[in-house]
Amino acid sequence: MNMKKNIIKRLVQFIPVLIGITFLTFSLMYISPSNPASVKASAGGITPSKEVVEEIKEEMGLNRPFLVQYVSWLGNLAKGDMGSSYITDEPVIDKLMVALPYTLKMAFLSMAITLIFSVPLGVYMAAHKGGIVDFLLRIFAFIGNALPNFIIGIFLLYLCSYKLGLIPVLSTGGWIGVILPSLTLALVMSTRYIRQIRAATLDELSKDYVIGLRARGISEHNILFKNVLKNIMVTVITLTGISIGSLLGGTVVVEMIFNWPGLGHLVMEAIGKRDYPIVQGFVVWLSVAFMLVNLLTDISYTWFNPKIKEI
Amino acid sequence: MDRLKKLNIPKSLWILGTIIIILIILSLLSDFLVPYDPYETCPEHVLQPPSSHHLLGTDAHGRDILSRIIVGSKTSIFSAFALIALAAGIGTTVGLLGGYFGGKVDTVLMRVTDVFLAFPDMVLAIAVAGILGGGLVNAMIAILATTWTQYARLARSSTIAIKEETFIQAAKLSGCSNMRIMLRHILPNIGGPLIVTATLHVSGMMMGIAGLSFLGLGVKVPQAEWGSMISEGKKFLQTSPWVALAPSIVMVLVIMVFNLFGDKLRDILDPKSAEK
Secondary structure: OOHHHHHHHHHHHHHHHHHHHHHHHHHHHHOOOOHHHHHHHHHOOOOHHHHHHHHHHHHHHOOOOHHHHHHHHHHHHHOOOOOOOOOOEEEEEHHHHHHHHHHHHHHHHHHHHHHHHHHHHHHHHHHHHOOOOHHHHHHHHHHHOOHHHHHHHHHHHHHHHHHOOOHHHHHHHHHHHHHHHHHHHHHHEEEEEEEEHHHHHHHHHOHHHHHHHHOOOOOHHHHHHHHHHHHHEEEEEEHHHHHHHHHHHHHHHHHHHHHHOOOHHHHHHHHHHOHHHHHHHHHHHHHHHHHHHHHHHHHHHHOOOOOOOOO | HHHHHHHOOHHHHHHHHHHHHHHHHHHHHHHHHOOOOOOOOOHHHHOOOOOOOHHHHHHHOEEEHHHHHHHHHHHHHHHHHHHHHHHHHHHHHHHHHHHHHHHHHHHHHHHHHHHHOOOOOOHHHHHHHHHHHHOHHHHHHHHHHHHHHHHHHHHHHHHHHHHOOOHHHHHHHHHOHHHHHHHHHHHHHHHHHHHHHHHHHHHHHHHHHHHHHHHHOOOOOOOOOOHHHHHHHHHHOOOHHHEEEEEEHHHOOOOOHHHHHHHHHHHHHHHHHHHO
């Protein structure tokens, strides 16, 4: 099949990008103003002597040439070994694995909320263009577009936890705690989704086949649900693919506001302690995940729209 | 000027443009406009609610919030402008070179662009700012690393589209240097969408810098900046919500003005991509 060939081609194209990603991530530590060896040496809380730092530097292989260090780091990475924390000496992968489910839970829930609300609303707005709902939601989308995620988060925290007392302020990592952070992320995404889905539906409704169906007396309801909805799925998928990137970044901010023990929380803590292997692991992981999501998005295009052959 | 008249600029754009210019002037003159010294702490007036003395109240150090918001506008607005100028400059250069020369130059430049595009934007920005150690300049570098790619792609695709036009061929035949063709013939013709993107980007940049500052990776305390003010205010949300809410509301209003301006500008300069 042609499709298989395309997927393989895309996977091959991944390789140089992957090398680039890992190279950049690794160099980040190199350009950092603080020396990893002294961070590690002072993890115990005592300022280390120069000799101790030098010893640790040798032990960590930091005296080797840059490229040698990179290749050995990359080799370990390929085996799934991302090094270990400077502070606690735990493997980075273990720490990431503990935090990952929390972030995934939040990301999935926010994506689900977004889709459940924006697809019907966007389609409804287009079908009843110029109506009161359309008007109000367009204002909502415009205001929402100007709201950064941390402001929405702060506002929801203020409203739901302090004013209304609906949800405990400090999250416990359980299901109740995930609602507000997910809602924050969902609100950020929904504003864009609603606008785009409305535009895509309007676009679709003005096409010849819709006029043809109307002329044959097919009900508006059937046209919307049987034909239009299927065709705007490509837009929905594109949106999903694009927003995964900002969703992953958004989780960091939201996790900090709501004290949610996910990857973002972990990485911010690591940044505070200059625990760079965790930061590197975080960046590499999320970037690879992002690339895979993009690949899946492209593949699913062909599924929804067989006319698209080349991906 | 004649050309401007021909474009038939709607009134709303003039109004929004005027508001933006006023905002810029206000932020430039912010040091003289503030009712109080934004950095002066005052232990007797800690966390006071909004009153006629302090219109937006005071923060945990007794500093006047209104004054801090006004001074913070300079950081937010001008760092956003500087970022866009840099991102657009770098990105357009890369895209123009790649699109114009094609071949190996293009492949190499686009591979580099692909690598930067492969990172989820805020994730890379957080890592770069975190590892470089915060500060406004480092935060700007971090955001720059993730934004220039959009301009590179846009400039490249527009350049490729325009490269084969007859007027470019004519310029080539009449012996114009590559440099001259790129700067005098291609750039002005691909400028429209780039300017629209840049205008629509202002609010995104402001959010990005404020977001990093919110995480403690942007401006250093005690410098007044909206994101860090909101972050500080989070601690007092229960007892003194105005500390966080006042800068939030101002920030949202300013972002809205820039968004509206960008939308209107797009309708004029780039009608094809305008939303219905």
